[in-house]
Amino acid sequence: MKSLFEQQWQTYRTVLEHDAMEHRAVAAATGKELQIWLAQRPAHRPLPTLVDLGCGDLARMADLFRTLPLGAYTGLDLAASVLPLAAQAMGEAPFPCRWEQGDLLAWAERPNPLADGNQPERVDVIHSAFAIHHLSDSQKIQFLRGARQRIETDGLLLWVDVFQNEDDTRETYLDRYIDRVRHWPALNTLQIQAIVEHMQACDWPAQRGTIETIAAQEGWSWRWAWRGTSGSEALAVLQPCSLKNAITP
Ligand SMILES: C[S@@+](CC[C@H](N)C(=O)[O-])C[C@H]1O[C@@H](n2cnc3c(N)ncnc32)[C@H](O)[C@@H]1O
Numbered sequence: 001m002k003s004l005f006e007q008q009w010q011t012y013r014t015v016l017e018h019d020a021m022e023h024r025a026v027a028a029a030t031g032k033e034l035q036i037w038l039a040q041r042p043a044h045r046p047l048p049t050l051v052d053l054g055c056g057d058l059a060r061m062a063d064l065f066r067t068l069p070l071g072a073y074t075g076l077d078l079a080a081s082v083l084p085l086a087a088q089a090m091g092e093a094p095f096p097c098r099w100e101q102g103d104l105l106a107w108a109e110r111p112n113p114l115a116d117g118n119q120p121e122r123v124d125v126i127h128s129a130f131a132i133h134h135l136s137d138s139q140k141i142q143f144l145r146g147a148r149q150r151i152e153t154d155g156l157l158l159w160v161d162v163f164q165n166e167d168d169t170r171e172t173y174l175d176r177y178i179d180r181v182r183h184w185p186a187l188n189t190l191q192i193q194a195i196v197e198h199m200q201a202c203d204w205p206a207q208r209g210t211i212e213t214i215a216a217q218e219g220w221s222w223r224w225a226w227r228g229t230s231g232s233e234a235l236a237v238l239q240p241c242s243l244k245n246a247i248t249p
Contacts, residue, residue, distance in 0.1 A: 011191045016059055020184040022228040023060040026160050029226035029235050031064045037156045047071030048124030053104035054131020057085035066093050076100040076107055105139055108146030122152040129160035133205045140206055144218040157238040166209040174199060177232060
């Protein structure tokens with residue numbers, strides 16, 4: 001089944017252009033967190049690798065990623081059709097880029113490739129924006145468990161997404177968000193209907209509090225770095241637990 005993103009590419013572009021989900025602010029907050037993490041990284045370490053899970057067309061993030069001192073970037077998305085758009089948005093980057101069609105949960109559960117000397121090769125930074133909420137609650141636990149194995153012990157997981165409040169049910173969350181969508185600018189009735197149908201079928205935002213507890217059980221420290229004005233969109237900064245509190249707000 002094609003995703004909303006594939007069927008309604010122009011709809012998502014319109015949402016982005018009008019900044020209805022506050023992509024600009026969350027991109028700025030993401031950039032700030034990456035700079036803090038890069039600044040505390042020892043100079044002798046190799047340039048870090050970054051995997052972007054559910055990269056989409058990179059319309060908002062390419063300008064930031066291109067400026068980072070990375071050793072390599074991998075953009076992964078379920079929708080093969082977005083990958084050429086992402087590659088085009090990234091353009092000439094000063095590091096190698098790979099584009100991979102695939103499922104982010106399958107990526108997290110994949111064993112680490114063996115590097116030279118047969119040591120497992122881990123990723124330094126995992127970024128995922130507005131994609132993990134498509135996983136069910138049990139799949140989100142599997143994702144956190146798998147990603148913990150795939151990331152370096154001093155790595156960084158930047159999880160940008162929509163989240164439910166602790167007192168929300170999925171129904172109260174969806175009612176509130178759908179009411180908001182109905183007031184988003186520049187969308188026609190069919191586009192609003194497509195977004196609402198997509199949300200009802202595919203959106204399973206993690207509940208704040210519950211997901212923090214689960215993340216701790218799976219070996220992650222958790223810090224909220226940014227929250228959008230509507231309260232749903234947010235950036236969570238996760239690190240393997242041994243480095244808990246290594247980054248100060
Ligand atoms: C709302 S878009 C976000 C795109 C981009 N990260 C951004 O912030 O603009 C969600 C993206 O996640 C992808 N996606 C959804 N579920 C996925 C999964 N299980 N594995 C990989 N990609 C997925 C969709 O194809 C889509 O490109």
